[in-house]
Amino acid sequence: MSFLHIAIIAPFLFALIIPFFYKKISSVHTGWFVLVLPTVLFVYLLTFIPTIADGEVVTHLLSWVPSLGINFNIHLDGLALLFALLITGIGVLVVLYSVFYLDKDKESLHNFYFYLMMFMGAMLGVVLSGNLMVLYVFWELTSLSSALLIGYWYERKKSRYGALKSMLITVSGGFAMLAGFSLLYVMTGTFTITEIIAQVDVVTSSSLFIPTMLLVLFGAFTKSAQFPFHIWLPDAMEAPTPVSAYLHSATMVKAGIYLVARLSPVFSGSSEWFWLVSGFGLFTLLWGSFNAVRQTDLKSILAYSTISQLGMIMSMLGVGSAAAFYGYKAGFTAATVAAVFHLINHSTFKGSLFMVAGIVDHETGTRDIRKLGGLMTFMPITFTISIIGAFSMAGVYPFNGFLSKEMFLESMLHATDITSFNMQSLGVLFPVIAWVASVFTFVYSMILVFKTFRGNYQPEELEKKPHEAPVGMLIPPIILASLVVLFGFFPNILSHTIIEPAVKAIYPVSLTGVEHFDIHIKAWHGFNFPPLYMTISIIAVGVLMYLTLTKWQKIYAFLRLHKKDPINYFYDGIVNRIAPIAKKITKVPETGLLRDYLAYMYVFFIVLVGYTLFHFGGFAIDTNNVAEIPIYAWVLVAIIALSAILVPFITNRVIAIIATSFVGFLVALLFVMFRAPDLALTQLLVETVTTALFLLCFYHLPELRKEKTKPVFKWTNLFISIGVGALVTTMALSSLALGNKKPFESIADYFLKNSHDLGGGDNVVNVILVDFRGMDTMFEILVLGIAGLGIVSLIKLKMNGKEDL
Amino acid sequence: MEILIAVLIGVLFSVATYLLLTKSLLRVVLGTVLLSHGAHLLILTMGGLGLGSAPLLGEEASKYSDPLPQALILTAIVISFGMTALLLVLTYRTYKAHQTDDLDQLRGRLDE
Numbered sequence: 001m002s003f004l005h006i007a008i009i010a011p012f013l014f015a016l017i018i019p020f021f022y023k024k025i026s027s028v029h030t031g032w033f034v035l036v037l038p039t040v041l042f043v044y045l046l047t048f049i050p051t052i053a054d055g056e057v058v059t060h061l062l063s064w065v066p067s068l069g070i071n072f073n074i075h076l077d078g079l080a081l082l083f084a085l086l087i088t089g090i091g092v093l094v095v096l097y098s099v100f101y102l103d104k105d106k107e108s109l110h111n112f113y114f115y116l117m118m119f120m121g122a123m124l125g126v127v128l129s130g131n132l133m134v135l136y137v138f139w140e141l142t143s144l145s146s147a148l149l150i151g152y153w154y155e156r157k158k159s160r161y162g163a164l165k166s167m168l169i170t171v172s173g174g175f176a177m178l179a180g181f182s183l184l185y186v187m188t189g190t191f192t193i194t195e196i197i198a199q200v201d202v203v204t205s206s207s208l209f210i211p212t213m214l215l216v217l218f219g220a221f222t223k224s225a226q227f228p229f230h231i232w233l234p235d236a237m238e239a240p241t242p243v244s245a246y247l248h249s250a251t252m253v254k255a256g257i258y259l260v261a262r263l264s265p266v267f268s269g270s271s272e273w274f275w276l277v278s279g280f281g282l283f284t285l286l287w288g289s290f291n292a293v294r295q296t297d298l299k300s301i302l303a304y305s306t307i308s309q310l311g312m313i314m315s316m317l318g319v320g321s322a323a324a325f326y327g328y329k330a331g332f333t334a335a336t337v338a339a340v341f342h343l344i345n346h347s348t349f350k351g352s353l354f355m356v357a358g359i360v361d362h363e364t365g366t367r368d369i370r371k372l373g374g375l376m377t378f379m380p381i382t383f384t385i386s387i388i389g390a391f392s393m394a395g396v397y398p399f400n401g402f403l404s405k406e407m408f409l410e411s412m413l414h415a416t417d418i419t420s421f422n423m424q425s426l427g428v429l430f431p432v433i434a435w436v437a438s439v440f441t442f443v444y445s446m447i448l449v450f451k452t453f454r455g456n457y458q459p460e461e462l463e464k465k466p467h468e469a470p471v472g473m474l475i476p477p478i479i480l481a482s483l484v485v486l487f488g489f490f491p492n493i494l495s496h497t498i499i500e501p502a503v504k505a506i507y508p509v510s511l512t513g514v515e516h517f518d519i520h521i522k523a524w525h526g527f528n529f530p531p532l533y534m535t536i537s538i539i540a541v542g543v544l545m546y547l548t549l550t551k552w553q554k555i556y557a558f559l560r561l562h563k564k565d566p567i568n569y570f571y572d573g574i575v576n577r578i579a580p581i582a583k584k585i586t587k588v589p590e591t592g593l594l595r596d597y598l599a600y601m602y603v604f605f606i607v608l609v610g611y612t613l614f615h616f617g618g619f620a621i622d623t624n625n626v627a628e629i630p631i632y633a634w635v636l637v638a639i640i641a642l643s644a645i646l647v648p649f650i651t652n653r654v655i656a657i658i659a660t661s662f663v664g665f666l667v668a669l670l671f672v673m674f675r676a677p678d679l680a681l682t683q684l685l686v687e688t689v690t691t692a693l694f695l696l697c698f699y700h701l702p703e704l705r706k707e708k709t710k711p712v713f714k715w716t717n718l719f720i721s722i723g724v725g726a727l728v729t730t731m732a733l734s735s736l737a738l739g740n741k742k743p744f745e746s747i748a749d750y751f752l753k754n755s756h757d758l759g760g761g762d763n764v765v766n767v768i769l770v771d772f773r774g775m776d777t778m779f780e781i782l783v784l785g786i787a788g789l790g791i792v793s794l795i796k797l798k799m800n801g802k803e804d805l
Numbered sequence: 806m807e808i809l810i811a812v813l814i815g816v817l818f819s820v821a822t823y824l825l826l827t828k829s830l831l832r833v834v835l836g837t838v839l840l841s842h843g844a845h846l847l848i849l850t851m852g853g854l855g856l857g858s859a860p861l862l863g864e865e866a867s868k869y870s871d872p873l874p875q876a877l878i879l880t881a882i883v884i885s886f887g888m889t890a891l892l893l894v895l896t897y898r899t900y901k902a903h904q905t906d907d908l909d910q911l912r913g914r915l916d917e
Contacts, residue, residue, distance in 0.1 A: 592912040595826045602822060627806035627854045637809055641816045644839055648823050653831065660835045663817075667842050670810075674849060675859040675870040679878055686886045690838065697893045701831060701900055717826040725819025732811040732847060739853070746852075748871040755862060755872075762862035764872035769879060780880045787887035791894045 002060035004074045007041055008128060008138075011121030015114045022110035030109040031099035038091035038120065045084050052081045052501045059130060059194075068133075069191045075130030078501020082340070083127035083251075083258055085498075086347050090250045091120050093476035097355055098242035100473035101362060112152060112240070119145035123251050127258055132181040132191045139177065139223070142252050143170040149247060150239040162235035165571065169222050169232045177219025177259075183212040184266075197265045204270065213267050216259070217276055224256025226314060227284040228567045230307040237299040241358030244299060249306050249350040254343060257310065260317050261339075261506045268321030278318025278415075282433045284311025289440035291565060293447065294556040298357040298367040301448055302350065305393065308441060309346045312408060313339050319411055319430070322418045323507065333507060334414065338407035340502045344494065345392065345400040345487060352480035353389040353448070356382055359473055360452060365463030369447065374457030378466040381474055383453045388481040392488070394445035394542070395438060395535060400487035402535070409434055409531035435534055442542030443549070450546075599720055606723045609731070619730060622737035633673065640666045653698050661691040678765045810850045817843035830896050830906040837892065841885035845878045 014037050021033045051058060058076040065071075076084070095116070102109060122145055125138030143166075151163030185191055187206045188199045196203070203209060220226075225233040236248050247253070260277060267273040288308025295301040320336030359382050360375065361367045376383045388399060395405030412434040416427035459465070468474075487494065545552070589600070613619055643662045650656040664687035671680040751764050751772060759767035769777050817839055824836030852874035858866030860875065900906050 594908050594911075595828070598825055602826075621808070623808070626808060629806045629809055633806065633809065637813045641813055644817055644820045647820060647835060647839065648827065648832065656831075656835060660838055663839060663842060667846065670846065671849075674854055675857065676849070676875045676878075677859050677861070679849075679875050679882070682879055682882050686882055690886060690889055693890055693893050697897045698831070700897055701906060717823055720826065721819045721822035724822040725815035725817075728818045728843070728847070729811045729815030732814060732850060733808060735851060736807055736811070739851075746871060746873075748869075748873055751872050752860065752862070752869055764860035764862065764869070765875045765879065768872055768876040773876060776876075776880050780883050783884050784887045787891045790891050794891075794894045794898050797898075 001062055002074060003044070004058070004060055004076060004128060005062055005072065007044060008074075008121055008124045010041065011037060011117040011124070015117035015121070018113045018117065019110040022113075026104075029099050029104045030113055031095055031102070034113045034117065035092065035095045035099070037117070038088050038095060041124075042085065042088035042092055045081065045088055048076060048081055049497050052076070052078050053497045055501065055504065064134070069131075069185065069189075070133040071131050071192070072134050073130035073192060074128050075193060076128055077505040078498070078503070079258070079261055079340075079505035080127045082344070082498050082502045083254070084124055086254075086344070087120060087123045087127070087251050090246060090347060090351055090480075093351065093355075093479060094242045094246040097245070097358070097473060097476040098240070100470050101242055101358055102240065112149075115145050115148040115152070116243070116246075119149065119247060119252070123255070126255055130193055132184065132193060132196070134191075135193075136174070136178050136181055139219075139255065140171065140174050142255060143167060143174055143223075146170070146236070146247050146252055149243045150236045152240055152243065153238070156238065158235070159238040162232070162238040165575075166232040166236050168575070169229055169571075173219040173222025173229065176215045176222075180212050180215030180219065183208050183215065187212070193262065200266055203266055209267075209270070210272060213270075213273060213276070216263060216267075217273075220256035220259040221280060222256070223259070224253050224310050224314065225284075225307050226256070226280045226311060227287050227307075228570075230284060230288065231565055231567045231571055233307055234300050234303040234565070237297070237303050241299070241354060241361065244302070245351050245354035245358070248303065249354055250347040253306060253310055254313075254347075257313050257317065257339075257343065260314065261502075264317065264321055264324070264506050269324035274318055274321050274325075276318070277321060278315045278430070281311045281313070281315030281318050282430065282437075284308065285315060285437045286433050286440075287311070289437045289444065292444040293440055294553065295444075296369050298360060298369060298372075298448065298452065299354070301369075301444055302354055302357060305441070305444060305448075306350060308437065309342075309350065309393075312437070313343055313346070315430075315434075316342065316408060316411060317506075319415050319418075320506070322415075325418075333503065334407065335411035336506055337499060337503055338404055338411050340499050340506075341407060341491070341494075342401075342404035344498070345404045345484070348480050348483045348487065349389040349392040349399070349401055352385055352477040352484065353393070355473075355477040355480070356386040356389065359469040359477070362473070363464065363469055364466045366461070369451040371458060371461035372452045373455035374453070375466055376453040379453070379468050381468060381478070383449075385474075385477045385481045386449050386453065388484050389477075390445040390449040392484045394442040394539075396539065398488045399484050400491065401484070403488065403491050405438065406531045406535060409438070409534045410529075413530055413534075431534070435538065438534075438538045439541050439545065442538055443545050446542070446546045447549070595717075599716070602720045602724055606720070606727055610723075610727055613727075613730065613734065618738075619734050620737035620741075621733050622740045624740055626736075636666060636669060636673070640670070653701070654695075657691060657694045657698060661687055661694075664690070676765075678763070806854050807850055810846060810854065814843050814847050814850065817846070828908050830899065830908060830911070833908070834889065834892050834896055837885075838889055841881070841889075845881055845885075848874050848878050848881065 014034075018030060018034065022030045025033075048058065058074065060074040062072040062074075095113075098112070098116075102112060119142060122138045122141035126135055126142060129135040129138060147163040147167040150166055151159045153159045154163075181191065184196055184203065187203050187208055188196050190196060190199075203212070206212075222229040233248060233253065237244055239248070285308050288304045288306075288311055292301050292304035292308060295304060316335045316339035320333060320339060323333045323336065357367060359379070360372065363379065364372065364375070366372065392399030392401030395401050409431065412430045415430040418427060589596075640663055643659050643666070647656060647659050647663075650659060664683065668680045668683035668687065671677075671683055751768055755764045755767045756762055759771040761767040761771070821836045821840035821843060824832045824839065827833065827836075852871040854870075857868035857870045858864045860869045860872035896906065899911065903911060905911065
């Protein structure tokens, strides 16, 4: 147990006392108390920067379930530190923002902060775990807390829909990931990430390599909202805005990115990984940016923008994975550097933009851009922040998004340099898609700012008179926006402290001997630099498209994209139809009729036992050792069989009883024949009492009717019953034959020898019943007693307070 | 002899199964009675029907029939008697409560 373990567990423990703050100190907004913890954690994590920048990895071991290889190990390297700093840092800002965003009197804050702290702890656990199983546990906790936060306003139908959707999608991905992790364990015998990376040869040569990769990627793609699993993210916007800013832009949706980056050393170098990661990433980038333009809700624009940007980071990780194929030579690693850098940038500008959207919503009462407009004069600070955020997102100089966008374009251009994976022919698509998606990114970024803050002011559409937000609400986005500018002008303050260790973690440096990545991010590369011209053309085309927006926006209606994302039709179809279909399928076998269920049982009995008997050659008839049949036995057996067969055909109830009893009395005769006097006696007595009982009951029961069943059922029943009888006979004969083939000494001799001396009786059957095996008899008496009590209570039972029936 | 009894057991099982698959509750109870006869005979037959003397030591015979299956069947007879009695009263009660002994009508509502 180290301080880092405590850092992960602390939010969970802290969550437990939040309701106490809320109930006992209700005069102060609970958020102020909560603010302490992320701040402490952030400062604590900052102290690791020098250690990690020196290339060290902080590990702490803690046994949890050592017998299963599941240990709560901490593995803090550059990648983990980057994420941990994002989680805690943005966590501080989000908590501060939420203090002003959520009303202390109207909202159930204890729920909100409980879930938020739970999420923070879970997310820290995901990024700091060195063990895949522990990572999975925390991964599911993030899914759970995210669903709880999306459904925070649970009285709204849309919130519940969004929460359910995100839960279903991310948890199904989580399960797939669990299967992938289990396969990794099967291959390597360990859940520890570093040990798996050390056995990368075992994994890549295994036949399970592709399934494992697919399962792990399924988990990562669902979490990081990659196409076609992105549909939960726009619906997750029903969450309070601080949650959207925190979970659904900066942290949780990057868990999939983290997983891909973390397991890159295991999987990268194969063409499948390259194509899946970069292919899905690029398509998500294009799809997200294309769909963001048609949105009219500020948060929906931001949601699709997040999807798009996550796709962009994913594609860069995919292209970067080619480096593994070339032995981690410099030049191919640039894409990964760009991915890490853009990951940081995206968290800063997207966080600030969400907070801006929240402010606009908070101060005007709507997020619909068709109602908004002309807010610039009312909210100058918010406007400035959103300008910075949106221009950074669009990739305009001098903000940090410009730098990472250029690095992205450059790495996509260099993707054509990759000479493997069919990239000579298909590689040209990469920069084309990147360019098109960047144009759309530029357009929606402009929509976001200018439709909200410029244009016509429509006071009649707004619920409130807009004014600038309170200072506390502005501080967090101001800090994020300043970071956008700061990283824009001085990108290299991060390169050695944060980015380089993170890139090192993605590339297994220890394997290749490369000690140092020379990361130097600069804004100006000279005129002989193709991405510069791409950026210029993006801005030029983007401006043109923004100005002609109304003219070409009809394309969405033409493509039938104007209502909802088409993938939603699949999701809604599955979710809405699965219950009726399951009901229909269940209705087929579950008829509610006893005889149907009996028929299933008999059919299964016949099929299973019959198959086993004949498949393993168990059937045999052995006529040796068989007693002779006296002539009267023939007669007796024939009479029993005949009277039994008659029973179903009798329609007179008394005759049916008599026929059944007749069988019973004749069975007693058989017992006499087989030298079983006690049996014969009991059988006679029991049969007499049973017959009397039947007659008593039948007096109160209706006449037997002729069975009115369809011939189909009749024949099926006949077939089944003959099958059962034949099978029982076959089994009996086979077991007799088996008994002759492999005879075992019966224990009867023991009873016969010792009955007199040990049991003190000559009637061996009775001695067995009360002496050798007295326990059977005791419980048999108990059975009779219980049956008697049951009968009494059934007869005496009064139903519905009425008189006895 | 054993083969003959085995066939008889088969007949008893067939008839019992057929009765269990019918609609009338009374026939179902009769089916269980016949089924228990079949099962008792099966136990006895599987012990072997080498016809010795009854397992009474006073007989002083050279060969006795196997006492253990007899003890088992005796237990089984009593238990099946208890079950039959309970089942009969249950049938009576069901008929009183629902005014039918038709198993097709004795079923849960479709909307349950």
